[in-house]
Amino acid sequence: xxEVATRMTALQRAGKKALVPFVTAGFPTRDxxxxxxxxxxxxxxxxxxGVPFSDPLADGPVIQHTSQVALEQGVTLPWILEMLxxxxxxxxxxxxxxxxxxxxPLLQISDGDFFERARRANVAGVIIPDLPVEExxxxxxxxxDQQMDLIYLIAPTTSQERARxxxxxxxxxxxxxxxxxxxxxxxxxxxxxxxxxxxxxxLTNKPLCVGFGISRPEQVRQLAPEVDGVIVGSSLLRVxxxxxxxxxxxxxxxxxxxxxxxxxxxxxxxxINAE
Amino acid sequence: xxxxxxxERGRFGRFGGQYVPETVMEALLELERQFQSAWHDExxxxxxxxxxxxxxGRPTPLYFAERLTEALGGARIYLKREDLCHTGAHxxxxxxxxxxxxxxxxxxxxxxxxxxxxxGVATAAVAARFGLxxxxxxxxxxxxxxxxxxxxMQLLGAEVVGVAEGSRTLKEAINAAIRDWVxxxxxxxxxxxxxxGPHPYPVMVRSFQAVIGEEVKxxxxxxxxxxxxxxxxxxxGGSNSIGLFYPFLDEESVQIIxxxxxxxxxxLGEHAATLSFGTPGVLHGAHSFLLQDRFGQIxxxxxxxxxxxxxxxxxxxxxxxxxxRVTYVTVSDREALEAFEELSELEGIIPALEPAHALxxxxxxxxxTSKEDxxxxxxxxxxxxxxxxxxxxxxxxxxx
Ligand SMILES: Cc1ncc(COP(=O)(O)O)c(C=O)c1O
Numbered sequence: 001x002x003e004v005a006t007r008m009t010a011l012q013r014a015g016k017k018a019l020v021p022f023v024t025a026g027f028p029t030r031d032x033x034x035x036x037x038x039x040x041x042x043x044x045x046x047x048x049x050g051v052p053f054s055d056p057l058a059d060g061p062v063i064q065h066t067s068q069v070a071l072e073q074g075v076t077l078p079w080i081l082e083m084l085x086x087x088x089x090x091x092x093x094x095x096x097x098x099x100x101x102x103x104x105p106l107l108q109i110s111d112g113d114f115f116e117r118a119r120r121a122n123v124a125g126v127i128i129p130d131l132p133v134e135e136x137x138x139x140x141x142x143x144x145d146q147q148m149d150l151i152y153l154i155a156p157t158t159s160q161e162r163a164r165x166x167x168x169x170x171x172x173x174x175x176x177x178x179x180x181x182x183x184x185x186x187x188x189x190x191x192x193x194x195x196x197x198x199x200x201x202x203l204t205n206k207p208l209c210v211g212f213g214i215s216r217p218e219q220v221r222q223l224a225p226e227v228d229g230v231i232v233g234s235s236l237l238r239v240x241x242x243x244x245x246x247x248x249x250x251x252x253x254x255x256x257x258x259x260x261x262x263x264x265x266x267x268x269x270x271x272i273n274a275e
Numbered sequence: 276x277x278x279x280x281x282x283e284r285g286r287f288g289r290f291g292g293q294y295v296p297e298t299v300m301e302a303l304l305e306l307e308r309q310f311q312s313a314w315h316d317e318x319x320x321x322x323x324x325x326x327x328x329x330x331x332g333r334p335t336p337l338y339f340a341e342r343l344t345e346a347l348g349g350a351r352i353y354l355k356r357e358d359l360c361h362t363g364a365h366x367x368x369x370x371x372x373x374x375x376x377x378x379x380x381x382x383x384x385x386x387x388x389x390x391x392x393x394x395g396v397a398t399a400a401v402a403a404r405f406g407l408x409x410x411x412x413x414x415x416x417x418x419x420x421x422x423x424x425x426x427x428m429q430l431l432g433a434e435v436v437g438v439a440e441g442s443r444t445l446k447e448a449i450n451a452a453i454r455d456w457v458x459x460x461x462x463x464x465x466x467x468x469x470x471x472g473p474h475p476y477p478v479m480v481r482s483f484q485a486v487i488g489e490e491v492k493x494x495x496x497x498x499x500x501x502x503x504x505x506x507x508x509x510x511x512g513g514s515n516s517i518g519l520f521y522p523f524l525d526e527e528s529v530q531i532i533x534x535x536x537x538x539x540x541x542x543l544g545e546h547a548a549t550l551s552f553g554t555p556g557v558l559h560g561a562h563s564f565l566l567q568d569r570f571g572q573i574x575x576x577x578x579x580x581x582x583x584x585x586x587x588x589x590x591x592x593x594x595x596x597x598x599x600r601v602t603y604v605t606v607s608d609r610e611a612l613e614a615f616e617e618l619s620e621l622e623g624i625i626p627a628l629e630p631a632h633a634l635x636x637x638x639x640x641x642x643x644t645s646k647e648d649x650x651x652x653x654x655x656x657x658x659x660x661x662x663x664x665x666x667x668x669x670x671x672x673x674x675x
Binding site for chain 2: 053054055056057058060064068071076077078102103104105106107108110129130131132134135152153154155156157158159162166177180181182
């Protein structure tokens with residue numbers, strides 16, 4: 001079992017829910033990012049770091065923008081891995097780090113295998129949004145060889161049969177895409193989202209984290225009882241983007257109420273469910 | 276020999292595959308099932324060919340270019356006149372096929388990307404013809420350089436959405452179309468315009484475009500009693516070329532040449548010659564050759580021709596390059612413009628700038644041929660959309 005799975009299981013046992021913030025590597029600047037990462041990780045159970053890509057086709061306007069800014073500053077996968085290795089050496093990020101990357105940047109790592117290098121940078125897991133299970137087998141093996149978790153996504157459009165297969169093969173947790181669409185904040189979630197989360201809960205014992213579109217404490221309160229964790233990306237990046245003079249404080253202000261909402265979702269029944 | 280590509284998982288050797296967000300996987304699998312069942316259904320095939328005849332105007336002529344042949348002094352040159360298709364390019368063959376599939380799947384909304392505007396116009400036309408809602412994504416640079424086509428699409432009832440991201444050309448238009456599809460996948464079919472993207476698009480679009488090569492085979496047999504010695508076509512995503520080449524891949528005597536956009540030169544960003552200068556990677560759902568930097572970021576491209584201005588290429592072409600069955604070459608902006616003028620003056624046919632690349636290669640190919648040889652060039656579209664651009668570029672060259 002990888003570090004992500006271990007963490008999720010520990011939280012489940014304690015009846016707690018995971019907060020998984022997502023930040024784009026090197027955003028808003030390469031200099032500020034390590035400190036931002038450190039601060040954000042204080043609120044996090046797992047932290048997800050986006051590798052910027054020129055063509056992020058599962059992403060909405062915010063992550064398109066942050067990726068573009070990061071690329072313009074020369075953020076590369078090798079830079080990210082070096083930064084993480086350094087960060088870990090300083091022990092400033094104490095939670096498991098998951099990289100989210102489109103497949104192509106991973107394929108182009110030239111000096112050695114991506115998974116080997118990521119492991120050396122203490123990366124615990126990888127999410128590849130353009131890698132469905134049909135294409136995933138070689139990457140699952142490579143990840144497992146490094147005791148890393150390869151996390152798959154399930155969407156509301158996924159059939160029960162496929163969902164079972166994906167849940168089975170996903171390591172660490174299963175990433176549930178809250179709505180049919182790309183990343184980006186939503187005002188409200190339709191009933192379909194809740195039906196979907198319950199269907200998935202009934203289908204698998206694997207830890208479930210829901211993401212795409214979550215921005216507000218009341219959304220966290222609504223969604224958390226159905227899952228084991230929530231992923232918050234675009235809305236966090238937006239507040240960072242809109243506070244160029246003090247992005248770190250802006251992130252803290254945004255995450256504090258989300259963390260509180262999540263901790264209030266603690267329930268004895270979830271402890272019992274996890275047993 | 277039997278070519279037999281792709282395999283049942285949509286792989287052409289090591290190329291192809293389905294690298295897409297999970298949200299559209301179910302729709303892709305459904306498309307694959309529907310395409311397979313339709314393609315093996317006699318009634319569907321009859322309907323497809325009915326619309327190719329009545330709406331598109333097929334078969335298109337295989338035209339003997341007498342004065343061009345004389346001027347170049349070698350092989351007999353035939354032009355496959357896809358420029359005479361309704362809406363002015365080969366793109367509509369595929370659009371008719373996919374529109375019929377869309378109806379078969381019970382969807383009422385289509386989205387498409389367009390570069391030169393030819394695929395957008397063809398999509399808008401079939402959408403009007405079959406009563407489908409149609410959204411076309413187009414990079415803002417392309418909207419400028421192919422302005423007449425924007426109005427055509429609007430006139431045909433399509434909504435044209437400008438894309439302001441990145442290089443503001445075809446690649447970003449595809450990104451935007453995919454994002455729309457990911458969001459509206461339950462009601463919407465993505466009518467992709469070339470043999471790129473995830474399986475089953477490359478094999479499906481090839482199947483709809485193969486009518487080009489099938490007609491050539493028949494027409495040439497009738498006229499010359501034999502197969503051609505050379506096939507030449509331009510390669511953007513690769514659909515008009517694979518349509519021409521596919522029925523001949525098993526004919527070993529036929530030499531096949533794909534012509535890519537060499538732009539202003541071989542530096543990254545100066546051209547769109549993916550097979551000639553690229554390396555393998557994953558973009559827009561498939562593993563294929565790409566123009567990219569060493570960190571896997573997709574490069575910007577340049578070509579005088581909007582329809583070739585794309586950093587990827589269909590996975591089947593990557594396979595055909597690796598196996599050596601097809602030879603890929605490049606032609607510069609300038610050579611393409613010269614061929615554009617030459618065909619206009621010698622044959623009274625104004626080609627699109629895309630197939631002008633294929634025509635330009637004749638200047639290099641014909642001196643190596645004899646008068647008994649036969650060359651067939653895919654004339655994938657007409658040049659109406661390019662007049663403004665060609666005039667500007669020609670003035671620059673003539674004065675500069
Ligand atoms: C006339 C014409 N030829 C060729 C192309 C290039 O596409 P493909 O390589 O798919 O044939 C285009 C694309 O817009 C086109 O309009």
